[in-house]
Amino acid sequence: MIRVLLVDDDQELTALLSEYLEREGFAATAVHSGEEGEVQALSSRYSIVVLDVMLPRLSGIEVLRRIRARSQVPVVLLTARGDNIDRITGLELGADDYVPKPSSPGELVARLRAIMRRVNPAPDQTATEAIKTGQLVLWPGKRQALWQGNELGLTSTEFSLLEELARCAGQVVSKQDLSLNALGCPLTRYDRRIDVHISSIRQKLGPRPDAKAWIQSVRGLGYLLIAE
The missing domain is CATH 1.10.10.10 (Winged helix-like DNA-binding domain superfamily/Winged helix DNA-binding domain)
Incomplete structure (x- = not known):
């Protein structure tokens, strides 16, 4: 089973995404701060990380920078729609992809599956x-x-x-x-x-x-x- 780590301070959104992901066959865990997201992402427990850019205190971009210093776990960024600066910065730092917010859970699932097919081909x-x-x-x-x-x-x-x-x-x-x-x-x-x-x-x-x-x-x- 693909284990997904959701890092977003919006608890309502992560509850919605977790429910949807689990219906689609993923195992989802949510944390709500950049500090905890960094710890969990580096724990080797997860197949892929979904990381919100706009986190309080420790930003998603800084969390990504710290993850990439120690791990190549796939990371998908959640970015504000139309915010090209954060998207490009994230990709330059090693994010695998991004999904704009708001977006449908189905789009996120499609991106996650595409990345995992590349990482673990049949x-x-x-x-x-x-x-x-x-x-x-x-x-x-x-x-x-x-x-x-x-x-x-x-x-x-x-x-x-x-x-x-x-x-x-x-x-x-x-x-x-x-x-x-x-x-x-x-x-x-x-x-x-x-x-x-x-x-x-x-x-x-x-x-x-x-x-x-x-x-x-x-x-x-x-x-x-x-x-x-």
């Missing part, structure tokens, strides 16, 4: 062989990545995007294909999720010897992972 979808391109080695079944011989710390979403690019190394992959194949949802207008995640992956890979990025943007088309 046995017949798990690639047992490594994907190798240049100095990059990915093991999709273990969700493990090596870059230049060293462990590459990626969030679940970053791993899925890099895996899709690595499978097509040397070829341009459209943003729509990345969204469908790596994120499990169609690309929507003005959606910057992919751009922010790619920017984070670039930072982790570092620059090429010529100071250019290993992942190139191809204007109007998509992204290309240089195969060397």
Whole structure:
């Protein structure tokens, strides 16, 4: 069973979401402060965390920063509708996705399931062989990545995007294909999720010897992972 940690000071909302999640087959636990959310998220008891950005005292963004310093547990942010600054900041800090508030419980469930499918693919979808391109080695079944011989710390979403690019190394992959194949949802207008995640992956890979990025943007088309 997928164990979901809800971190939100709105107790009425978390009660509603918990009830809905449990009807959908999840096990839900709610806490109502950033401090307790941090402790519980780092306890290794949960499969995924749903974290409200607008928490009193310790903000959701700071909680996310502290979680990412010690854990790669998947995190979905609850953000105010239209608040692009918090969304982009959260993605840059390693959030896997965000859901605007107010939103339907069904949308949250769909996002949670999409992330968990990426983290725990079905046995017949798990690639047992490594994907190798240049100095990059990915093991999709273990969700493990090596870059230049060293462990590459990626969030679940970053791993899925890099895996899709690595499978097509040397070829341009459209943003729509990345969204469908790596994120499990169609690309929507003005959606910057992919751009922010790619920017984070670039930072982790570092620059090429010529100071250019290993992942190139191809204007109007998509992204290309240089195969060397």
